[in-house]
Amino acid sequence: MATVVRLTRMGRNKKPFYRIVVTDSRKRRDGGWIESIGYYNPLTEPEVIKFDAEKLDYWMSVGAKLSARVKRITGK
Numbered sequence: 535m536a537t538v539v540r541l542t543r544m545g546r547n548k549k550p551f552y553r554i555v556v557t558d559s560r561k562r563r564d565g566g567w568i569e570s571i572g573y574y575n576p577l578t579e580p581e582v583i584k585f586d587a588e589k590l591d592y593w594m595s596v597g598a599k600l601s602a603r604v605k606r607i608t609g610k
Contacts, residue, residue: 540603
């Protein structure tokens with residue numbers, strides 16, 4: 535299974551809120567996921583980014599790829 539760490543959209547219309555999740559790369563953006571490791575809220579000032587660095591490092595060590603957006607917001 536090819537795993538990827540990416541964002542899944544939550545919230546309502548015009549008020550996006552994202553979870554940082556580990557999922558199978560073949561699933562849809564908002565499809566099922568394996569584990570939620572944090573969240574990202576772009577609408578607050580300043581933006582709120584909270585994630586479990588240990589879990590992110592673990593998933594990267596077992597071969598999970600980071601999406602471009604997750605790579606940018608986590609600094610990995």
